[in-house]
Amino acid sequence: MYKIIVLVKQVPDTRNVGKDAMKADGTVNRAALPAIFNPEDLNALELALEVKDKYPDTHITLLTMGPVRAAEILREGLYRGADAGVLLTDKAFAGSDTLATSYALSRAVRKIGEFDLIFAGRQAIDGDTAQVGPQVADKLGIPQITYAEDVISLKDKTVQIKRRLERGFEVVEGQLPLLITAHSTAPDCRPRNAKRLMKYKRATTLSERHNVSDDYLSANQKPYLSITEWCAKDVDSDLAQLGLGGSPTKVRQVENIVFQAKESKVLTTDDGDIEWLMQELITNHTIG
């Protein structure tokens, strides 16, 4: 049996954002962007679940740092086969860059306790930084294998991974414990399981239970319905390394870019317009 932790993040859906995603003033219309399970974190979860398929007494804990609302993806992970969820939430985390985030996550991993494997997504689509996985591995002092698309084998303490590179691939072998980041070419995550959905749909965090008036669901009666919630103090973290203050990178300024509009010639779909354009491009040797 293996003890696995999967790092998951809730992100605004930056894919396929249509015209309504931007407001007229050029800022993001957050309401038009649903919050989703970061896509490559689902690949990470699937790689963990495949280990569990092979070694059924494997235990998978999902860990996320974010606002109270991020518990949504922990439930989503429980529906798909994870065993437990931990939400790390605190005002002290606000404004964290990747280094402060990894520090907080590494403290939470320590608190979760012993582990054999940590899976993370390669990158989160809100920033595409791909930094948090390797930085967590560094803080924990364990090796990393990035861009995994397949766990080729796992036996005792040895794992073989196929890694996707920008041109080609590598097969590497490492000794547990280590951290693996999942690439989008890893298998898609299995869908929700109907039975698990029924079981976990009322699983909540402490903050969520504070927010609902009818408190008929006592987590004490059904401990599996409790999603663990920790704050900065719970994971014994050094406040100086958290949040904005603990982030070496600062945003100096944010600029709205106004493009120098070119004198553009506007054409219609009429045959005459298109023929004129193609002739123009051929005549001035742009094409042909």
Place this chain on the structure above:
Amino acid sequence: MNNVCVYCEIEEGKIQDVSYELLTKGRSLANQLNVKLEALIIGDSLAGMGKEVSKYGVDIVYLADDKRLYPFTTLPHTAIAVGLFKETQPQIVLMGATSIGRDLGPRISSSLTSGLTADCTDLQIGEYEDKKAGKKYENLLYQIRPAFGGNIVATIVNPDNRPQMATVREGVMKKEILTESHKAEVVNIDVNKYLNDADFAVKIIERQIEQSKVNLKGSSIIIAGGYGVGSKENFNLLYDLAHAIGAEVGASRAAVDAGFADKERQIGQTGITVRPKLYIACGISGQIQHIAGMQESAMVISINNDPNAPINKLADYVIQGNLENIIPKMIKYYRKNIIAPCPLRGGPRG
């Protein structure tokens, strides 16, 4: 001390273009700061590499030469870079936003507790005022990158922690030899000072590097499709036009995410940067992350059914309407007006 250092990447005995591009940028940053430019090369059989990079204006080359150091694995390269940087204290470290740089960079930055900004599209030197702390800083590295949200560009700084680290994608900066005769001091690193057995915990069993099938950077005409193309099938219209006029097909990230085109065709901040003679944007709205990768195109044609699509502002010609109608007509009238056939290029599989 406090120099600018570029981590140079090696593949099959050759230093990668992205490293040369960063050395060129690094040279100009070092000039502004009045410091030296350093290159760190970690690998196997590095004889002659010092000379290779010195042309780009490098003053000091650190060579970590050991047969265990190629191909790249994370921990040994981290140990050497971290060990060296603790001694040499560079103020700026630059690396490629490649599968190597994005694996190594965060590891180094965590070890040294220094900030790291990914996928910068520009690097400059400037000042910074922390009003809250009442502190002023001079000569910081401005790490400039498009930010999520509208046409917004953010400037990131690392006021207190060193080194200031940034990754940049291939093609974003220009590669330029300074002078053939520029000489660098070569320093051979004693790797055993930094390495121990535990650093070789991850072993490479098999490795296959393929040649890229898509040559966007080398293409003078690019036809790029966005989410507005609508489907993978509709992308065939773009391949057809590319065949006809001798072009390569690119894509926006939304089109790649939707599965219409392969990732290696993605143009933009987190894809490829291109500077073609002609860029035809089909069904692309023109978000800043996309523009970052194509704004230096000499001529832009936008095909879009939304007259207010932001990309139209960059366009020399805007064809308003549905691309399904327009592209077949472009092929038809191109064929009608040209006599000589073009070399076949740009098929969906290369």
